[in-house]
Amino acid sequence: MPARFLLLGDSHADCVGRAARQAGLPFVGGPVGSGRDFLGPFFDVGDGDGEPVLRDKQARRLVREFLDALEVTGLAGLEVPLVCTFGLSVHTVATRQNWDIHRDGHGTVPEGFLRSGLFADLVRAAVRGALAFYEHTAALGLRVLAPLPPQRVPGMSEAAVFLAAQTVIGAELAARGVEIVDLRARVTDGSGRQRPVFCQADDTIHGNLAFGRLVVAELLDRGL
Template sequence: MKTPSSTTTPSFLLLGDSHVGVLGKAAQARQLRFGGGPLGAGRDFGVDFFDLASTDVTFTAPELQRLYRQALAQLDAPDLARIPGPLVSSIGLSVHYLATAQNWVCYQDPDGTFDPGFLDGPLFASIIDTLSRPALAFYKHALALGLKVYAVLPPQRVPALSDARVFMAAQALLVARLQGLGVRLLDVRDAANDEQGLQRPEYCEIDDPLHGNLAFGELLLERLLRQLA
Protein backbone atom coordinates (compact mmCIF):
# COMPACT_ATOMS: atom_id res chain seq x y z
CA MET A 1 0.00 0.00 0.00
CA LYS A 2 1.33 3.42 -0.92
CA THR A 3 2.22 5.46 2.13
CA PRO A 4 1.45 9.19 2.42
CA SER A 5 4.23 11.64 1.79
CA SER A 6 5.70 14.15 4.19
CA THR A 7 7.33 17.44 3.23
CA THR A 8 9.22 17.80 6.49
CA THR A 9 10.67 14.34 7.10
CA PRO A 10 13.00 12.36 4.84
CA SER A 11 11.46 9.25 3.33
CA PHE A 12 13.12 5.87 3.86
CA LEU A 13 13.15 2.30 2.60
CA LEU A 14 12.21 -0.24 5.28
CA LEU A 15 13.31 -3.85 4.75
CA GLY A 16 13.68 -6.80 7.07
CA ASP A 17 11.91 -9.47 9.05
CA SER A 18 8.77 -9.23 11.16
CA HIS A 19 10.46 -6.99 13.71
CA VAL A 20 10.26 -3.96 11.40
CA GLY A 21 6.46 -4.23 11.19
CA VAL A 22 5.83 -2.04 14.24
CA LEU A 23 8.23 0.60 12.95
CA GLY A 24 6.24 0.72 9.73
CA LYS A 25 2.96 1.00 11.63
CA ALA A 26 4.36 3.87 13.71
CA ALA A 27 5.46 5.65 10.52
CA GLN A 28 2.06 5.10 8.91
CA ALA A 29 0.33 6.57 11.95
CA ARG A 30 2.33 9.78 11.44
CA GLN A 31 1.74 9.74 7.69
CA LEU A 32 5.45 9.59 6.96
CA ARG A 33 6.55 8.56 3.51
CA PHE A 34 8.36 5.24 3.36
CA GLY A 35 8.39 2.09 1.31
CA GLY A 36 8.51 -1.51 2.40
CA GLY A 37 8.13 -3.48 5.60
CA PRO A 38 8.76 -7.13 6.45
CA LEU A 39 10.01 -9.15 3.49
CA GLY A 40 10.39 -12.54 5.18
CA ALA A 41 11.43 -14.45 8.28
CA GLY A 42 14.84 -14.27 9.87
CA ARG A 43 15.90 -17.61 8.42
CA ASP A 44 15.34 -16.24 4.90
CA PHE A 45 18.39 -14.02 5.33
CA GLY A 46 20.74 -16.69 6.69
CA VAL A 47 21.40 -18.03 3.19
CA ASP A 48 22.52 -16.39 -0.06
CA PHE A 49 19.30 -14.45 -0.43
CA PHE A 50 20.27 -11.90 -3.08
CA ASP A 51 22.32 -11.38 -6.23
CA LEU A 52 24.33 -8.24 -6.86
CA ALA A 53 23.59 -5.72 -9.58
CA SER A 54 25.52 -2.54 -10.29
CA THR A 55 22.91 -0.25 -8.74
CA ASP A 56 20.53 -2.73 -7.17
CA VAL A 57 19.99 -6.20 -5.70
CA THR A 58 17.79 -9.06 -6.83
CA PHE A 59 16.31 -11.26 -4.14
CA THR A 60 16.53 -14.90 -5.13
CA ALA A 61 13.19 -15.90 -3.56
CA PRO A 62 10.35 -14.75 -5.84
CA GLU A 63 8.12 -13.53 -3.01
CA LEU A 64 10.93 -11.50 -1.42
CA GLN A 65 11.73 -9.99 -4.80
CA ARG A 66 8.07 -9.12 -5.39
CA LEU A 67 7.83 -7.36 -2.02
CA TYR A 68 11.14 -5.59 -2.59
CA ARG A 69 10.07 -4.23 -5.97
CA GLN A 70 6.79 -3.13 -4.42
CA ALA A 71 8.73 -1.28 -1.72
CA LEU A 72 10.82 0.55 -4.32
CA ALA A 73 7.68 1.48 -6.25
CA GLN A 74 6.21 3.07 -3.12
CA LEU A 75 9.15 5.47 -3.22
CA ASP A 76 9.13 5.87 -7.02
CA ALA A 77 12.66 4.46 -7.00
CA PRO A 78 13.83 2.38 -9.97
CA ASP A 79 16.55 0.67 -7.95
CA LEU A 80 18.22 0.60 -4.56
CA ALA A 81 20.82 3.21 -5.46
CA ARG A 82 18.11 5.80 -6.14
CA ILE A 83 15.92 5.58 -3.06
CA PRO A 84 15.16 9.11 -1.75
CA GLY A 85 16.46 8.57 1.75
CA PRO A 86 18.18 6.01 3.96
CA LEU A 87 17.81 2.25 4.08
CA VAL A 88 16.41 1.07 7.42
CA SER A 89 16.77 -2.68 7.83
CA SER A 90 16.67 -5.58 10.27
CA ILE A 91 18.06 -8.06 7.74
CA GLY A 92 20.40 -10.48 9.51
CA LEU A 93 19.43 -9.28 12.98
CA SER A 94 17.03 -12.06 13.97
CA VAL A 95 19.35 -12.90 16.85
CA HIS A 96 16.88 -15.36 18.39
CA TYR A 97 17.26 -17.44 15.21
CA LEU A 98 21.06 -17.41 15.45
CA ALA A 99 20.72 -18.38 19.11
CA THR A 100 18.49 -21.44 18.54
CA ALA A 101 19.43 -23.49 21.60
CA GLN A 102 19.66 -26.94 20.03
CA ASN A 103 22.31 -25.72 17.59
CA TRP A 104 24.68 -24.86 20.44
CA VAL A 105 24.37 -27.96 22.63
CA CYS A 106 27.33 -29.58 20.91
CA TYR A 107 29.60 -26.78 22.18
CA GLN A 108 28.50 -27.17 25.81
CA ASP A 109 29.71 -29.32 28.68
CA PRO A 110 27.29 -31.93 30.08
CA ASP A 111 26.11 -29.43 32.68
CA GLY A 112 25.10 -26.99 29.96
CA THR A 113 27.94 -24.53 30.41
CA PHE A 114 30.23 -23.25 27.69
CA ASP A 115 33.97 -23.41 28.12
CA PRO A 116 35.36 -20.16 29.53
CA GLY A 117 36.02 -17.77 26.69
CA PHE A 118 33.95 -19.65 24.11
CA LEU A 119 31.36 -16.91 23.57
CA ASP A 120 33.99 -14.26 22.99
CA GLY A 121 36.46 -16.56 21.26
CA PRO A 122 37.45 -17.12 17.63
CA LEU A 123 35.34 -20.26 17.04
CA PHE A 124 32.13 -18.54 18.10
CA ALA A 125 33.01 -15.47 16.04
CA SER A 126 33.69 -17.66 13.01
CA ILE A 127 30.30 -19.38 13.34
CA ILE A 128 28.36 -16.13 13.66
CA ASP A 129 30.34 -14.53 10.83
CA THR A 130 29.55 -17.49 8.57
CA LEU A 131 25.85 -17.44 9.41
CA SER A 132 25.73 -13.66 8.94
CA ARG A 133 27.87 -13.44 5.81
CA PRO A 134 24.96 -12.91 3.36
CA ALA A 135 23.38 -10.19 5.48
CA LEU A 136 26.66 -8.37 6.03
CA ALA A 137 27.33 -8.53 2.28
CA PHE A 138 23.94 -6.92 1.69
CA TYR A 139 24.78 -4.02 4.00
CA LYS A 140 28.23 -3.65 2.47
CA HIS A 141 26.69 -3.38 -1.01
CA ALA A 142 24.13 -0.80 0.15
CA LEU A 143 26.90 1.30 1.65
CA ALA A 144 28.93 1.00 -1.54
CA LEU A 145 25.97 2.50 -3.41
CA GLY A 146 26.34 5.60 -1.24
CA LEU A 147 23.30 4.97 0.94
CA LYS A 148 22.96 5.92 4.55
CA VAL A 149 22.10 2.63 6.28
CA TYR A 150 20.46 2.05 9.66
CA ALA A 151 20.34 -1.44 11.17
CA VAL A 152 17.39 -2.06 13.50
CA LEU A 153 18.33 -4.01 16.61
CA PRO A 154 15.63 -6.52 17.55
CA PRO A 155 13.50 -6.49 20.69
CA GLN A 156 15.57 -7.79 23.58
CA ARG A 157 13.36 -10.84 24.02
CA VAL A 158 14.76 -14.37 24.18
CA PRO A 159 12.14 -17.05 23.45
CA ALA A 160 12.28 -20.46 25.13
CA LEU A 161 13.84 -22.12 22.08
CA SER A 162 16.82 -19.75 22.11
CA ASP A 163 19.88 -19.56 24.35
CA ALA A 164 20.08 -16.17 26.05
CA ARG A 165 23.87 -16.38 26.39
CA VAL A 166 24.27 -16.91 22.65
CA PHE A 167 21.68 -14.23 21.88
CA MET A 168 23.62 -11.55 23.74
CA ALA A 169 27.04 -12.65 22.51
CA ALA A 170 25.93 -12.91 18.88
CA GLN A 171 24.24 -9.52 19.04
CA ALA A 172 27.37 -7.88 20.44
CA LEU A 173 29.44 -9.41 17.64
CA LEU A 174 26.98 -8.29 14.97
CA VAL A 175 26.91 -4.78 16.37
CA ALA A 176 30.70 -4.64 16.10
CA ARG A 177 30.66 -6.00 12.55
CA LEU A 178 27.97 -3.55 11.40
CA GLN A 179 29.65 -0.56 12.98
CA GLY A 180 32.92 -1.67 11.40
CA LEU A 181 31.27 -1.47 8.00
CA GLY A 182 29.88 1.99 8.70
CA VAL A 183 26.27 0.99 9.34
CA ARG A 184 24.46 3.17 11.87
CA LEU A 185 22.43 1.47 14.60
CA LEU A 186 18.79 2.01 15.44
CA ASP A 187 19.20 0.94 19.04
CA VAL A 188 16.64 1.72 21.75
CA ARG A 189 17.89 -0.67 24.41
CA ASP A 190 18.59 2.23 26.76
CA ALA A 191 14.91 3.19 26.72
CA ALA A 192 13.20 -0.21 26.38
CA ASN A 193 15.26 -2.52 28.58
CA ASP A 194 15.08 -3.43 32.26
CA GLU A 195 18.02 -3.87 34.65
CA GLN A 196 18.67 -7.38 33.30
CA GLY A 197 19.00 -6.11 29.73
CA LEU A 198 15.67 -7.56 28.60
CA GLN A 199 12.71 -5.74 27.11
CA ARG A 200 10.31 -4.18 29.58
CA PRO A 201 6.71 -5.49 29.42
CA GLU A 202 5.27 -2.19 28.24
CA TYR A 203 7.23 -2.58 24.99
CA CYS A 204 6.33 -6.25 24.41
CA GLU A 205 3.54 -7.57 22.23
CA ILE A 206 0.90 -9.26 24.40
CA ASP A 207 0.73 -13.08 24.19
CA ASP A 208 3.80 -13.09 21.95
CA PRO A 209 7.21 -14.29 23.19
CA LEU A 210 9.23 -12.55 20.52
CA HIS A 211 8.02 -9.24 19.14
CA GLY A 212 7.84 -5.67 20.29
CA ASN A 213 4.55 -3.75 20.30
CA LEU A 214 3.54 -0.47 18.71
CA ALA A 215 5.06 1.48 21.62
CA PHE A 216 8.36 -0.19 20.74
CA GLY A 217 7.86 0.81 17.11
CA GLU A 218 7.30 4.39 18.20
CA LEU A 219 10.54 4.31 20.17
CA LEU A 220 12.38 3.13 17.07
CA LEU A 221 10.77 5.78 14.90
CA GLU A 222 11.57 8.56 17.36
CA ARG A 223 15.20 7.46 17.44
CA LEU A 224 15.34 7.31 13.64
CA LEU A 225 13.84 10.77 13.22
CA ARG A 226 16.23 12.17 15.79
CA GLN A 227 19.19 10.74 13.91
CA LEU A 228 17.91 12.02 10.58
CA ALA A 229 17.25 15.54 11.90
Protein backbone atom coordinates in the same frame (compact mmCIF):
# COMPACT_ATOMS: atom_id res chain seq x y z
CA MET B 1 4.44 14.09 1.10
CA PRO B 2 7.61 12.42 -0.13
CA ALA B 3 8.79 9.32 1.69
CA ARG B 4 11.38 9.91 4.40
CA PHE B 5 12.88 6.41 4.29
CA LEU B 6 12.65 2.94 2.78
CA LEU B 7 11.88 0.19 5.28
CA LEU B 8 13.03 -3.35 4.48
CA GLY B 9 13.25 -6.28 6.83
CA ASP B 10 11.67 -9.23 8.53
CA SER B 11 8.77 -9.25 10.97
CA HIS B 12 10.72 -7.02 13.38
CA ALA B 13 10.15 -4.20 10.88
CA ASP B 14 6.38 -4.45 11.32
CA CYS B 15 6.07 -2.45 14.55
CA VAL B 16 8.32 0.25 13.08
CA GLY B 17 6.07 0.58 10.05
CA ARG B 18 2.92 0.64 12.18
CA ALA B 19 4.34 3.34 14.43
CA ALA B 20 5.46 5.45 11.46
CA ARG B 21 2.01 5.23 9.89
CA GLN B 22 0.34 6.18 13.17
CA ALA B 23 2.65 9.18 13.48
CA GLY B 24 1.92 10.29 9.92
CA LEU B 25 5.58 9.83 8.96
CA PRO B 26 5.70 9.10 5.22
CA PHE B 27 7.78 6.07 4.25
CA VAL B 28 7.74 3.17 1.83
CA GLY B 29 8.27 -0.50 2.63
CA GLY B 30 7.79 -3.08 5.34
CA PRO B 31 8.57 -6.73 6.07
CA VAL B 32 9.46 -8.81 3.01
CA GLY B 33 10.04 -12.19 4.69
CA SER B 34 10.84 -13.98 7.93
CA GLY B 35 14.01 -13.46 9.93
CA ARG B 36 15.71 -16.69 8.95
CA ASP B 37 15.25 -15.80 5.28
CA PHE B 38 17.86 -13.05 5.57
CA LEU B 39 20.69 -14.76 7.44
CA GLY B 40 22.27 -17.03 4.85
CA PRO B 41 22.74 -16.03 1.20
CA PHE B 42 19.48 -14.51 -0.02
CA PHE B 43 20.37 -12.33 -2.99
CA ASP B 44 22.41 -12.27 -6.18
CA VAL B 45 24.02 -9.34 -7.93
CA GLY B 46 22.34 -8.49 -11.20
CA ASP B 47 24.29 -8.51 -14.43
CA GLY B 48 25.33 -5.10 -15.65
CA ASP B 49 23.68 -2.85 -13.08
CA GLY B 50 25.11 -4.46 -9.94
CA GLU B 51 21.73 -4.39 -8.20
CA PRO B 52 21.03 -6.94 -5.44
CA VAL B 53 18.30 -9.29 -6.65
CA LEU B 54 16.50 -11.19 -3.90
CA ARG B 55 16.18 -14.90 -4.62
CA ASP B 56 12.73 -15.31 -3.10
CA LYS B 57 10.09 -14.43 -5.69
CA GLN B 58 7.62 -12.83 -3.27
CA ALA B 59 10.30 -10.77 -1.53
CA ARG B 60 11.67 -9.66 -4.89
CA ARG B 61 8.18 -8.56 -6.00
CA LEU B 62 7.64 -6.54 -2.82
CA VAL B 63 10.99 -4.78 -3.07
CA ARG B 64 10.25 -3.95 -6.71
CA GLU B 65 6.92 -2.41 -5.70
CA PHE B 66 8.60 -0.36 -2.99
CA LEU B 67 11.25 0.96 -5.40
CA ASP B 68 8.60 1.77 -7.99
CA ALA B 69 6.73 3.78 -5.34
CA LEU B 70 9.92 5.74 -4.74
CA GLU B 71 10.33 6.18 -8.51
CA VAL B 72 13.81 4.65 -8.60
CA THR B 73 15.00 1.75 -10.71
CA GLY B 74 17.07 0.19 -7.94
CA LEU B 75 18.78 0.69 -4.61
CA ALA B 76 21.62 2.52 -6.34
CA GLY B 77 19.20 5.35 -7.07
CA LEU B 78 17.79 5.54 -3.56
CA GLU B 79 17.76 9.12 -2.28
CA VAL B 80 16.37 8.41 1.18
CA PRO B 81 17.88 6.38 4.02
CA LEU B 82 17.29 2.65 4.23
CA VAL B 83 16.00 1.31 7.56
CA CYS B 84 16.69 -2.42 7.58
CA THR B 85 16.43 -5.38 9.96
CA PHE B 86 18.08 -8.02 7.75
CA GLY B 87 20.40 -10.25 9.80
CA LEU B 88 19.05 -9.14 13.17
CA SER B 89 16.91 -12.20 13.88
CA VAL B 90 19.35 -12.97 16.69
CA HIS B 91 17.06 -15.43 18.48
CA THR B 92 17.34 -17.69 15.42
CA VAL B 93 21.14 -17.59 15.53
CA ALA B 94 20.92 -18.40 19.25
CA THR B 95 18.78 -21.53 18.77
CA ARG B 96 19.82 -23.85 21.60
CA GLN B 97 20.53 -27.00 19.62
CA ASN B 98 22.95 -25.13 17.37
CA TRP B 99 25.31 -24.71 20.31
CA ASP B 100 24.97 -28.06 22.09
CA ILE B 101 28.38 -29.22 20.88
CA HIS B 102 30.02 -26.31 22.70
CA ARG B 103 28.44 -26.89 26.13
CA ASP B 104 30.60 -27.71 29.14
CA GLY B 105 30.01 -30.39 31.75
CA HIS B 106 27.41 -28.21 33.43
CA GLY B 107 25.34 -27.91 30.27
CA THR B 108 26.13 -24.24 29.72
CA VAL B 109 27.91 -22.51 26.87
CA PRO B 110 31.11 -21.16 28.51
CA GLU B 111 31.66 -17.42 28.64
CA GLY B 112 35.19 -17.91 27.36
CA PHE B 113 33.85 -19.54 24.21
CA LEU B 114 31.31 -16.72 23.72
CA ARG B 115 34.19 -14.23 23.76
CA SER B 116 36.36 -16.28 21.43
CA GLY B 117 37.32 -15.75 17.83
CA LEU B 118 35.77 -19.12 16.97
CA PHE B 119 32.38 -18.00 18.26
CA ALA B 120 32.60 -14.75 16.29
CA ASP B 121 33.52 -16.71 13.16
CA LEU B 122 30.52 -19.01 13.63
CA VAL B 123 28.15 -16.07 14.06
CA ARG B 124 29.56 -14.31 11.02
CA ALA B 125 29.06 -17.49 9.01
CA ALA B 126 25.47 -17.78 10.26
CA VAL B 127 24.60 -14.26 9.03
CA ARG B 128 26.90 -14.14 6.01
CA GLY B 129 24.04 -13.31 3.65
CA ALA B 130 23.05 -10.23 5.64
CA LEU B 131 26.67 -9.11 5.97
CA ALA B 132 27.08 -9.39 2.20
CA PHE B 133 23.96 -7.28 1.72
CA TYR B 134 25.28 -4.52 3.98
CA GLU B 135 28.64 -4.62 2.22
CA HIS B 136 26.70 -4.04 -0.99
CA THR B 137 24.70 -1.12 0.41
CA ALA B 138 27.95 0.41 1.65
CA ALA B 139 29.44 0.10 -1.83
CA LEU B 140 26.36 1.87 -3.21
CA GLY B 141 26.91 4.73 -0.76
CA LEU B 142 23.54 4.33 0.96
CA ARG B 143 22.76 5.56 4.44
CA VAL B 144 21.55 2.49 6.34
CA LEU B 145 20.09 2.33 9.84
CA ALA B 146 19.46 -0.97 11.61
CA PRO B 147 17.33 -1.15 14.77
CA LEU B 148 18.52 -3.82 17.17
CA PRO B 149 15.79 -6.42 17.74
CA PRO B 150 13.61 -6.54 20.84
CA GLN B 151 15.59 -8.07 23.68
CA ARG B 152 13.39 -11.16 23.87
CA VAL B 153 14.78 -14.66 24.09
CA PRO B 154 12.21 -17.40 23.43
CA GLY B 155 12.52 -20.84 24.99
CA MET B 156 14.07 -22.26 21.82
CA SER B 157 17.06 -19.92 22.21
CA GLU B 158 20.02 -19.54 24.55
CA ALA B 159 20.08 -16.16 26.32
CA ALA B 160 23.87 -15.95 26.69
CA VAL B 161 24.36 -16.80 23.03
CA PHE B 162 21.73 -14.24 22.03
CA LEU B 163 23.56 -11.43 23.80
CA ALA B 164 27.00 -12.46 22.58
CA ALA B 165 25.84 -12.98 18.99
CA GLN B 166 24.09 -9.61 18.99
CA THR B 167 27.36 -7.95 19.98
CA VAL B 168 29.21 -9.65 17.12
CA ILE B 169 26.53 -8.83 14.55
CA GLY B 170 26.26 -5.22 15.70
CA ALA B 171 30.02 -4.75 15.38
CA GLU B 172 30.01 -6.28 11.90
CA LEU B 173 27.20 -4.01 10.74
CA ALA B 174 28.89 -0.94 12.20
CA ALA B 175 32.11 -1.87 10.40
CA ARG B 176 30.10 -1.73 7.17
CA GLY B 177 28.88 1.77 7.88
CA VAL B 178 25.47 0.81 9.25
CA GLU B 179 24.06 3.08 11.97
CA ILE B 180 22.87 0.88 14.84
CA VAL B 181 19.66 2.03 16.51
CA ASP B 182 20.20 0.72 20.03
CA LEU B 183 17.32 1.24 22.47
CA ARG B 184 18.38 -1.32 25.05
CA ALA B 185 18.98 1.22 27.82
CA ARG B 186 15.41 2.46 27.41
CA VAL B 187 13.46 -0.79 26.97
CA THR B 188 15.15 -3.41 29.17
CA ASP B 189 15.06 -4.28 32.85
CA GLY B 190 17.96 -5.10 35.16
CA SER B 191 18.40 -8.52 33.57
CA GLY B 192 18.75 -7.09 30.09
CA ARG B 193 15.38 -8.45 28.95
CA GLN B 194 12.72 -6.38 27.20
CA ARG B 195 10.22 -4.91 29.64
CA PRO B 196 6.64 -6.16 29.16
CA VAL B 197 5.36 -2.69 28.25
CA PHE B 198 7.45 -2.92 25.05
CA CYS B 199 6.58 -6.56 24.22
CA GLN B 200 3.98 -7.86 21.80
CA ALA B 201 1.59 -9.64 24.13
CA ASP B 202 0.67 -12.60 21.95
CA ASP B 203 4.15 -13.94 21.14
CA THR B 204 7.63 -14.40 22.61
CA ILE B 205 9.74 -12.58 20.01
CA HIS B 206 8.40 -9.25 18.78
CA GLY B 207 8.22 -5.72 20.08
CA ASN B 208 4.88 -3.92 20.23
CA LEU B 209 3.68 -0.57 18.95
CA ALA B 210 5.22 1.24 21.93
CA PHE B 211 8.60 -0.21 20.98
CA GLY B 212 8.06 0.81 17.37
CA ARG B 213 7.28 4.36 18.50
CA LEU B 214 10.63 4.56 20.27
CA VAL B 215 12.41 3.36 17.13
CA VAL B 216 10.59 5.96 15.04
CA ALA B 217 11.40 8.69 17.56
CA GLU B 218 15.07 7.72 17.35
CA LEU B 219 14.94 7.79 13.55
CA LEU B 220 13.47 11.29 13.69
CA ASP B 221 16.20 12.36 16.11
CA ARG B 222 18.71 11.18 13.52
CA GLY B 223 17.20 13.39 10.86
CA LEU B 224 14.95 11.02 8.94
